[in-house]
Amino acid sequence: MKPDLFKINSIIFDLGNVLLNLDFEASIQAFHKLGLNEAVLNKQQAYADPVFYKLEIGMVKPDVFRKRMRQLLNNPDASDRQIDDAWYAMIRDVPPKRVDVLKRLRDSYKIYLFSNTNAIHIGRLLPDFKREHGFDFPALFDKTFYSHKIQARKPDIEAYQKVIRLSGVEPGKTLFVDDLEQNIRAAQEVGLKTFWLSEGLEMAELF
Secondary structure (H helix, E strand, C coil): CCCCCCCCCEEEECCECCCECECHHHHHHHHHHCCCCCCCCCCCCCCCCHHHHHHHCCCCCHHHHHHHHHHHHCCCCCCHHHHHHHHHCCECCCCHHHHHHHHHHCCCCEEEEEECCCHHHHHHHHHHHHHHHCCCHHHHCCEEEEHHHHCCCCCCHHHHHHHHHHHCCCHHHEEEEECCHHHHHHHHHCCCEEEECCCCCCHHHHC
């Protein structure tokens, strides 16, 4: 089943595992190599410490995050670069075929990005993307909304309300695309049309 693009004029895309390939296990393994305990970061309870959430909604700066990570790692000698490298290890690439789809969709729709992310990830992703594709990532969108910038994250209803208000979209004429079911359910609560890009589906093929 493909997304219903009739009767809409705007599309809001999630970033991770929709446009951007992610490998959460890579960061988990990188932090474990730096000394992190299984109980703090693992597949079942990833990012259990509150500092991860606070970084994602902009409540703490990267320096505070790094300081807390040294405590969690029980490794006071871990450098800023080692911590950032481990945290960024999950970030892979935005395939050209997805970039091409976004360019094409902009001919007919307003296109937005709404991502749960943080300053460390975005700070590296943007220059990495430009080196690979030759232009700025935000140029693909009418507006971008990052959780650490709007200080709210999915699936909190407040986050969707902020994006709707700041973008000016009409929820009933806007399609929201995300890979997590709980984010889809929350989007439906605020009146957005939705498409759940569940595991195994490829954005570039569906659009």
